[in-house]
Amino acid sequence: MSVYLDYNATTPLDRRVLDSMMPFLCEQFGNASSGHQSGRIARAATDVAREQVAALVNAHPSQVIFTSGGTEANNLALKGCAARLTPGHIILSGVEHSSVRSPANVLKKYGWRLDEIGVDADGRLAIENLRAIFSGISADRAKILAVMLANNETGIVYDIAPIAALARDFGALLLVDAVQAAGKIPVDFTHSGAQLMSLSAHKIYGPKGVGALIVDKAVDMEPMLQGGGQEKARRAGTENVAAIVGFGKAAELALSELSTRHAQTQTLHHYLEARLRSELPQVCIFGQQAARLPNTSFFALPGLDGETLLMSLDRAGLAVSSGSACGTGDVEPSHVLLAMGVSPEHARGAIRVSLGKESRRDEIDSFIDCLKQQVHVLQRFAAVAYA
Amino acid sequence: MTSSNRRPIYMDYAATTPMDPRVAKKMMQFLTPDGEFGNPASRSHAYGWTAETAVEEARKQVAALVNANPKEIIWTSGATESDNLAIKGVAHFYGGKNSKKGKHIITSKIEHKAVLDTCRQLEREGYEVTYLDPEPTGLIDLDKLEAAMRDDTILVSIMHVNNELGVIQNIAAIGELTRARGIVFHVDAAQSAGKVDIDLSSMKVDLMSFSAHKIYGPKGMGALYVRRKPRIRLEAQTHGGGHERGMRSGTLATHQIVGMGEAFRIAKEDMAKDQTHAAALRDRLYDGVKDLEEVYVNGDMAQSVPNIFNISFNYVEGESLIMSLKDLAVSSGSACTSASLEPSYVLRALGRNDELAHSSIRFSIGRFTTEEDIDNAITHVRAAIEKLRALSPLWDMYKEGIDLSQVKWAAH
Amino acid sequence: MAYSDKVLDHYENPRNVGTLEKDDPSVGTGMVGAPACGDVMRLQIKVSDDGIIEEARFKTYGCGSAIASSSLLTEWVKGKTLEEAGQIKNTDLAEELALPPVKIHCSVLAEDAIKAAIEDFRGKADNEKANDANTADGSGKAA
Secondary structure (H helix, E strand, O other): OOOEOEEOOOOOOOOHHHHHHHHHOOOOOOOOOOOHHHHHHHHHHHHHHHHHHHHHOOHHHHHHHEEOOOHHHHHHHHHHHHHHOOOOOEEEEEEOOHHHHHHHHHHHHOEEEEEEOOOOOOOOOHHHHHHHHHHHHHHHOEEEEEEEOEOOOOOEEHHHHHHHHHHHHOOOEEEEEOOOOOOOOOOOOOOOOOOOEEEOOOOHHHHHHHEEEOOOOOOOOOOOOOOOOOOHHHHOOOOHHHHHHHHHHHHHHHHHOHHHHHHHHHHHHHHHHHHHHOOOOEEEEEOOOOOOOOOOOEEEEOOHHHHHHHHHHHOOOOEOOOOOOOOOOOOOOOHHHHOOOHHHHOOOOEEEOOOOOOHHHHHHHHHHHHHHHHHHHHHHHHHHOOO | OOOHHHHHHHHHEOOOOOOHHHHEEEOOOEEEEEEEEOOOOOOHHHHHHHHHHHHHHHHHHHHOOOOOOOOOOOOOEOOOOHHHHHHHHHHHHOOOOOOOOEEEEEEOOOOOHHHHHHHHHHHHOOOEEEEOOOOOOOOOOOHHHHHHHHOOEEEEEOOOOOOOOOOOOHHHHHHHHHHOOEEEEEOOOOOOOEEEOOOEEEEEEEEEEEEEOOOOOOOOOOOEEOOOOOOOOOOOOOOOOOOHHHOOOOOOOHHHHHHHHHHHHHHHHHHHHHHHHHHHHHHHHHHHHOOOOOOOEOOOOHHOOOOOOEEEEEEOOHHHHHOHHHHHEEEEEOOOOOOOOOOHHHHHHHOHHHHHOOEEEEOOOOOOHHHOOOOOHHHHHHHHHHHHHHHHHHHHHOOOOOOHHOOOOEOO | OOOOHHHHHHOOOOOOEOOOOOOOOOOEEEEEEHHHOEEEEEEEEOOOOOOOEEEEEEEEEEOOHHHHHHHHHHHHHHHEEEEHHHOOOHHHHHHOOOOOOOHHHHHHHHHHHHHHHHHHHHHHHHHHHHHHHHHHHHHOOOO
């Protein structure tokens, strides 16, 4: 048995997306910057993809910069803007992804001050905290604010409108990391009040290795990659044509199927959490009072070690995670949970289940059944150990 | 790819290559919904581990082509990113605020834009860059390079094979010069990997950029070799989850990596065959056009890879030449600059006059080019040159014996 | 670079390619541009006694748009008076050929070429008149 419940880490490629990519992987292999016919065919295809990606988040195609993924998009947004400003303040929510936190930390070296907005126990952003931070910074200092639209671990959705209003009042640039939100809930760049928004293809059934930064034209930004002048000199490097085309198709499908996918996963999500609560009453679902994505449950079972549990689940063919998939393989407790005031021991036992459009009810049944069984076994061991 | 389906004859392999069917097949295993789609960074399940194993296998394949340790290979989104990471990474690490070493960098005027534009950026950040002039052959004179080295030089960046000319620089010798002085040596090998033997266990190269789509692998994929002994340090340019030992964050695109690995594996196997094939076709092409008057080979054929062949046809303008060669997919200069009206900066750096620079055509031959392709190309080229010279006032003047360099042109 | 059908048509089948005898007093020659800039146009017109352009010929070293601009121009000037031909604007050529912004300079060059050809012809005509006058008053001095 093999059950994949880790769609927030990555998604399988949609068959229709693969079909759209195939010509550009094989026959239409031209370099989109070449002047001859094969180059022009590639260029035309990336133009269509740009429109499709723009449409998913209600942006203008000219605002789309294709990147190698969400991480590069976030890096480009923060470092690109910072490079054109006199160092001031970067303000982040306490639950941002490492691809936002890490470059923000690096910018400290260049004289930028870093402030964090706290979240409450349910993961909700303390908006008054943000106002206080802004009020404490003199008006002439540059300010860059980064708040994600939906958290990758808890699935909590942040209400960007009041944040954007504050950012506007205090003259801050706003970056919204929409990597996890896009394709799961409606996203509207134009009306969000944000100047920058990052996206990733492989979270919406598109290929890995491609993402986008949506940028308001008024934003002055330095490119991170210098070279052939691609992407209107904002991101050099030969266009990854097949991946960009796949991203476009994935975005088109995500938009046209948004409500069906939403409804479908939400039903399963409700079912999952109902069974969890009734059959494992000790379960603690993080952020359950907050607005959340219709696919993500991040929870802990007190007294159980998450790593051991994950290992046993994996042996039983169930793929879930302990939070974010990052490069170092460390087993630090989730910084998102710590920001929410969860104790390190409790956070260490956390398990994230993230559903996708391929998820089925029987997979959730398998998961719950297996989880109950493992919990039972582990509690017996624990009881023996304590005896 | 052949003329049978009426698509233009593709002779622009230096711009990009089609994927080898073996590469595409391998990538499919990681693309289809029922394939291995896991995130290689996922540590809690078999989907992640399978992907990670594939990534590490590919790392070995890339390392094997250049005789390096797999641990010295860092995945990137392409050679442009590799060049940016290598040059800025070294500059920021060795030439940063706390460095005693210095802020001087040496490169050449015929590097790829990814190197030149990165150096320009560093100049804006306060670094000093020396841009060496190549010899008329396209080769860098080692004495001039050595003379440019200073106590505060931190980095030398010289490409292995030039993308427009095909000339091969003597990177082994340059490595001796840099190593003796403790200068970091970066080589852009986007055009040389799989074309020329590279042995990083003997060559004293510290950083080397690779591209997948120039050797029958996927676009959007590259790698940077970072030497471990002596250890070369870099400041990361993309920060996040700490992937690639902290040197380059971002979810690894498994299918692309696997594709690059397979492309490098095939290149190791087929390099000799590929290059013999290219040499025969290049000679056939040259034989077919060299009797047209006023034909000039750019670069030094004796010191070049056979797969890149750059020639100028005097008294014919480059863009109209490309236009009349619409049945041939070739390039005038590099793909990145062909949309602009500027003549190739590489040819200008060689001292070619503007007319010859304007009328240059780069033919780049590949694994799938056939003799029939070459013969058809010769027919097209001859017809185009004859037509355009019949249209060219400059050709008339040349034929009348007028020395064009003595004419006073009304520049506009 | 995508070319319009009209540019392609003129490029594939250029009209009035060729050379007229440049020393013929009824021929005006305009040579504009420079090889270093990537385009040189030579436009020649043959003017009838009543000031009508009877023939036009061109040769152009340049891109497809430059070739098309000069080819089109030769079609347009034929049958026109010098005055009318001198009023052809580069924008008319650019519009007719649907030139993209980066190629507008080709049409500018064509406009320069016809102006230069007209000027050359008028210069010759003036010289001739002067010569005639000189001959008439017997001074015989070359201009």
